[in-house]
Amino acid sequence: MNVTPIKKAVVLLSGGLDSATTLAVALSKGYQCHAMSFDYSQRHRHELISAGNIARAAGVPHRTVRIDFCAAGASALTSDIDVPKTGTENEIPVTYVPARNTIFLSHALAWAELLEAGNIFIGVNAVDYSGYPDCRPEYITAFEVMANLALKAAVEGKLRIRIHTPLISMSKKEIIEKGTVLGVNYSLTHSCYDPLPEGIACGECDSCRLRKKGFTAAGITDPAVYAPGAK
Amino acid sequence: MNVTPIKKAVVLLSGGLDSATTLAVALSKGYQCHAMSFDYSQRHRHELISAGNIARAAGVPHRTVRIDFCAAGASALTSDIDVPKTGTENEIPVTYVPARNTIFLSHALAWAELLEAGNIFIGVNAVDYSGYPDCRPEYITAFEVMANLALKAAVEGKLRIRIHTPLISMSKKEIIEKGTVLGVNYSLTHSCYDPLPEGIACGECDSCRLRKKGFTAAGITDPAVYAPGAK
Numbered sequence: 001m002n003v004t005p006i007k008k009a010v011v012l013l014s015g016g017l018d019s020a021t022t023l024a025v026a027l028s029k030g031y032q033c034h035a036m037s038f039d040y041s042q043r044h045r046h047e048l049i050s051a052g053n054i055a056r057a058a059g060v061p062h063r064t065v066r067i068d069f070c071a072a073g074a075s076a077l078t079s080d081i082d083v084p085k086t087g088t089e090n091e092i093p094v095t096y097v098p099a100r101n102t103i104f105l106s107h108a109l110a111w112a113e114l115l116e117a118g119n120i121f122i123g124v125n126a127v128d129y130s131g132y133p134d135c136r137p138e139y140i141t142a143f144e145v146m147a148n149l150a151l152k153a154a155v156e157g158k159l160r161i162r163i164h165t166p167l168i169s170m171s172k173k174e175i176i177e178k179g180t181v182l183g184v185n186y187s188l189t190h191s192c193y194d195p196l197p198e199g200i201a202c203g204e205c206d207s208c209r210l211r212k213k214g215f216t217a218a219g220i221t222d223p224a225v226y227a228p229g230a231k
Numbered sequence: 232m233n234v235t236p237i238k239k240a241v242v243l244l245s246g247g248l249d250s251a252t253t254l255a256v257a258l259s260k261g262y263q264c265h266a267m268s269f270d271y272s273q274r275h276r277h278e279l280i281s282a283g284n285i286a287r288a289a290g291v292p293h294r295t296v297r298i299d300f301c302a303a304g305a306s307a308l309t310s311d312i313d314v315p316k317t318g319t320e321n322e323i324p325v326t327y328v329p330a331r332n333t334i335f336l337s338h339a340l341a342w343a344e345l346l347e348a349g350n351i352f353i354g355v356n357a358v359d360y361s362g363y364p365d366c367r368p369e370y371i372t373a374f375e376v377m378a379n380l381a382l383k384a385a386v387e388g389k390l391r392i393r394i395h396t397p398l399i400s401m402s403k404k405e406i407i408e409k410g411t412v413l414g415v416n417y418s419l420t421h422s423c424y425d426p427l428p429e430g431i432a433c434g435e436c437d438s439c440r441l442r443k444k445g446f447t448a449a450g451i452t453d454p455a456v457y458a459p460g461a462k
Contacts, residue, residue: 036301063301065299065301066297066299067299068296068297068298068299069341070267070294070296070338070341070342070345071341071342071344071345073345074344074345092383092386092387096383098340098341098344098345098382098383099337099338099340099341099344099381099382100341101381102337102340102341102377102378102381103334103337103338103341106330106333106334106337107301107330107334109329109330109333110300110301110302110329110330110331110333110334111301111302113302113305113329113330114301114302114304114305114329132383133380133381133382133383133385133386134380134381134382136380138380139377139380139381142373142376142377142380143377143381145373145376145377146333146370146373146374146376146377147333149364149365149367149369149370149373150330150332150333150364150365150370150374151329151330151364151365152323152327152329152363152364154364155323155364156323
């Protein structure tokens with residue numbers, strides 16, 4: 001009798017479109033997934049409700065880690081700096097959060113070692129993205145190298161950490177098409193950086209713009225609820 | 232007129248002997264230091280009182296970051312697993328905490344970018360140490376490579392992150408001698424992994440053993456208060 005070994009994975013789940021699709025991809029490849037979200041007092045904490053709903057819909061265990069974030073003042077997502085609403089130029093925008101993915105992946109690494117999971121999935125994307133440096137393939141590769149030198153289980157040869165980035169070279173259109181095929185319920189996802197109180201998307205921030213453009217390009221109706229009058 | 236540029240640094244300060252010496256080394260080299268400690272519900276949280284006292288004595292700003300640590304159950308320092316008292320064999324001991332230095336350095340990275348500090352000091356040591364993989368030079372080098380790909384300021388050429396490990400190839404004896412020359416008040420430091428309620432050192436854990444051995448070898452009196460009857 002052939003017994004397929006369990007492939008365990010930690011999946012970073014922000015509650016957005018990309019991470020929901022990443023979770024669906026990981027599940028479709030047979031990984032036993034453990035979803036992980038972060039409460040870093042982000043302006044769009046509404047995404048954590050979405051993350052919980054997505055994990056529940058997928059039937060996977062989910063934990064939210066509270067981050068005491070010391071560089072909050074540096075980003076529009078964690079301070080009073082205005083979120084840009086007129087598109088971003090060819091530079092890294094003020095929504096950049098210092099070392100965010102490094103902190104997130106570090107916590108994922110600790111959980112992965114505890115779970116004896118050799119796989120971490122993260123929905124970073126280097127095509128239709130905001131230009132954040134910690135979403136690029138060279139960063140991810142460097143993190144993976146570091147991770148395998150950091151963990152006891154890796155050094156002892158019991159675990160090899162692999163950081164999976166299934167979306168990294170896909171356009172937003174392709175991500176939405178892929179997720180739709182895999183049955184992702186995008187009405188559960190939240191993308192907006194600057195939502196109205198009930199989580200209604202502003203429709204104008206960088207994240208909303210990329211989302212809307214992706215759905216339009218895919219010819220699929222975006223189920224997000226946008227603020228009245230959003231451009 | 233020559234103006235020496237300010238060299239800013241984030242210094243990881245656990246409150247132990249090594250990190251207190253590291254802070255003294257960084258200050259002696261002219262760095263403007265910002266000390267950082269972590270409350271990860273460690274068994275030896277008493278060390279945080281020491282960290283505060285050391286930072287105050289050195290006159291440097293200090294912040295303690297609360298870590299919601301998801302792999303707590305895996306380590307004797309963060310769970311009910313007994314701290315070994317009979318010395319450790321040639322293996323990584325149960326006091327190992329998954330991804331601890333990676334999480335700590337990630338937070339330091341965020342603070343460094345906010346402060347525009349290109350330097351991070353960490354008191355890791357690969358001679359008289361517990362065998363933790365994230366104290367080795369190859370790990371530190373890999374973290375530094377990753378860090379310079381992660382940060383906006385690094386990618387834009389405004390900051391280059393350097394991880395300084397001034398103690399990495401020193402014996403405990405040499406560390407104590409160095410700190411003594413620099414005027415470190417070791418009575419403020421706390422090393423024990425398993426202290427009695429008032430922070431009195433057990434005298435028998437791995438960390439107490441390394442400390443006592445170092446002071447003896449240096450011919451300097453250890454100002455730590457040990458539990459009566461400690462071997």
